[in-house]
Amino acid sequence: MKPIVSSFEEAVKDIRDGATILVGGFGLVGIPENLILALKKSGVKDLTVISNNCGVDDWGLGLLLKNNQIKKMIGSYVGENKEFERQVMSGELEVELVPQGTLAERMRAGGAGIPAFYTPAGVGTQIAEGREVRSFNGKEYLLEKAITADFGLVRAAMADTIGNLMYNKTARNFNPIVAAAGEVTIAEVEEFVKPGELSPEYIHTPSIYVQRLIVGKQEKRIERLTTK
Template identity: 45%
Template sequence: MIEILSAKESVKQITDGSTVMVGGFLATGTPETLVDALQEQGTGKLTLVANDTSFPEKGIGKLIVSNQFEKVIVSHIGTNKYTGEKMNNGELEVDLVPQGTLAEQVRAAGAGLGGILTPTGIGTVAEEGKQKLTVDEKEYILAEPIEGDVALIKAEKADKNGNLVYRLSARNFNPLMAKAAKVVIAEVGEIVEPGELDPDEVITPGVYVDYLVRREEG
């Protein structure tokens, strides 16, 4: 059985300087209860791995406003003006990665791969500082795997063995991150007994999940 914790207890796994993966796409599929608990805990000097930095008043964006990250690895920041301001002021390091490349780097970490080869970014600033390889006379950037110390993910439902079912597009980055972090905390709306989930609906097997947290509605 997976340990079921409160949000406040679960985020104690995150310490200053940790690399934290957070699921979601512009807050859709973001574990809001866990993000709020992390904001309250005040842990700092974090590195974020996520699709984006959301909005100032929602999801990951609240952690940007409260200055808890020193670096973010994301695919875009345009919906949160504070991310851009902090980047321009030298208060926040921003590593902008093409969305597909970012997803594949996270997937590679979960699969134990040494990285992926992508043509995206060749001839642009995205290739600066990166190793390039030529395959069949075509150049590729070697995008190395990205792993996290802790992943905060959101699912619709779990059983007590930690098997996870997602809802529609809220699935997004969550299953990838569940495989790419040392510790995985899943925020869920409902927890059922083993055997109650349809096996065909399970996307993330419980072997990847360390803790469950019931979502706080509203």
């Protein structure tokens, strides 16, 4: 049985200043929104955050950004956040932009214990400047290092009390690889079931990757509302 904590504040209490955290989600889909809110309340600062993007100005990781709690952001897309742009232009925020597929593979490699790999993405661009490039079968590849973090924050639709997780449709996105690459993975879930109630073929993250569980209601905000 995995520890099931009673409050989101308790779930993140050991995330200290200067920690490195991986956060699941894509846009606002599948983000651990209550864990992010608890981090905002905690006031923890100088965080290095690794996620596909940094939320929007008033929700998700954008809340930590607006509160000046993020020192460095590693991600692949930052176009929905004006505060992000302001902090980058003013020199307040350090940013490492990574091609989306490379970012996903760096996380996956970290969770699998693979220290580095070669990819064609980025060869011949500014990303490759000062980096190792090797040729395989007549084609050049760029060396990329794996990503791991002190903590991984994920959101799941369902979990059993052993810690097996199931994600809902596209909310699966980055969450499984974040769960694997975090040294301590904290899962925010919408519903608990008993061991054995999750069919094995629907378990997306095995319990071995999960260290802490908490259940909570989601707002599930829409990132960009389009009406006809």
